[in-house]
Amino acid sequence: ELVGADFPGAVARAKPWLPDPWAAVVARLRGLRLLTPGDDDRLARTHRVVQAVVQGRFGAERGDRWWRVCMLAYRQVNGLVEDDWPRDGRWQVEPLHRLCRELLDAGHPAAVSLAPLVGATLMSLGRLPDARAVLRRSLAATERLKEFDPDLTARYAYLRDVPDLSAGCSILACIEWRLADWAAARDLFRRAIAIEEAEYAPQPQTLAVWYANLGAVEVDAGNPAEARRLLRRAIEIGEAGLDPGHPALLTGYA
Numbered sequence: 001e002l003v004g005a006d007f008p009g010a011v012a013r014a015k016p017w018l019p020d021p022w023a024a025v026v027a028r029l030r031g032l033r034l035l036t037p038g039d040d041d042r043l044a045r046t047h048r049v050v051q052a053v054v055q056g057r058f059g060a061e062r063g064d065r066w067w068r069v070c071m072l073a074y075r076q077v078n079g080l081v082e083d084d085w086p087r088d089g090r091w092q093v094e095p096l097h098r099l100c101r102e103l104l105d106a107g108h109p110a111a112v113s114l115a116p117l118v119g120a121t122l123m124s125l126g127r128l129p130d131a132r133a134v135l136r137r138s139l140a141a142t143e144r145l146k147e148f149d150p151d152l153t154a155r156y157a158y159l160r161d162v163p164d165l166s167a168g169c170s171i172l173a174c175i176e177w178r179l180a181d182w183a184a185a186r187d188l189f190r191r192a193i194a195i196e197e198a199e200y201a202p203q204p205q206t207l208a209v210w211y212a213n214l215g216a217v218e219v220d221a222g223n224p225a226e227a228r229r230l231l232r233r234a235i236e237i238g239e240a241g242l243d244p245g246h247p248a249l250l251t252g253y254a
Contacts (some may be wrong), residue, residue: 002068040091070110073099077117085124093121097130104137112142116168123175132179135172142168166195170210177213182221189214204241208234 003025004011011022026044029035035044046054055062077096080089100118103111115138122131142165173188193210196202215230 002072005068039094042091043095066108067110069099070103070108070114074110074114074117077114077121080121081117085121090125093118093125097122097134100134104134104141107141112138115141116171119175120171123171123178128175128179132172132175135168135175139165139168139172166192166206169195170213173213173217177217177220180220182217185217186214186221189217204237208238208241211237 003022009021010025013020026035030037030044034050035046038044058065073096076092080086080092083089085093096114096118100111100115104115115134119131119135119138122128122134169188169192173185173192176188177185189210193207193214196206196210211230211234215227215234218224218227218230
């Protein structure tokens with residue numbers, strides 16, 4: 001997709017019966033050892049030295065090319081999330097994960113938009129330690145950006161909304177909860193709730209679910225009295241702002 005934007009002839013057949021030009025491009029790059037086969041037939045690897053040389057030759061174009069890669073990656077992982085991680089698309093997860101880690105290592109601002117989706121994808125596929133590592137770094141990167149530049153809306157308009165600290169805390173809290181780190185999950189849910197409650201118009205659905213989740217963490221941590229208080233608070237918020245049969249309200253009752 002990215003190559004085709006600059007070189008249409010490299011990806012489109014001039015006539016339907018002619019050979020696929022993209023296959024010829026890939027075969028030539030492999031013949032030159034610039035690409036080597038990956039773990040899947042649809043993947044290829046590039047040595048880090050080759051990457052460094054190629055990126056060094058981009059010059060002023062390097063930043064623009066990085067953003068194009070990031071936007072493509074964002075669309076790909078967003079599509080996986082929306083399609084509920086289809087099995088025939090899971091070969092993309094590890095390359096997206098590696099790109100996300102590279103962006104985080106480089107301090108690239110696009111990481112704060114890509115990492116939460118990658119982390120949620122890894123969590124849904126059961127890769128909890130990997131998801132935790134990505135989301136911890138993503139949360140730290142988002143905090144740094146918000147600390148030094150509180151108005152991020154314009155900068156992230158081409159990717160998505162301003163990174164949401166409360167949602168990031170909540171997703172990471174769920175992972176810590178599943179990994180039985182009750183203290184970390186408790187702190188993160190409390191932080192998510194505090195951020196949401198400080199909003200001009202906090203969402204009752206969100207608050208009810210997070211209070212209910214925090215109550216469930218306290219149950220698992222052996223604090224039934226605190227769990228009762230939190231679950232009652234979740235029900236109170238739900239009854240005040242939601243329809244009687246809303247799923248978020250039922251979470252508190254359950």
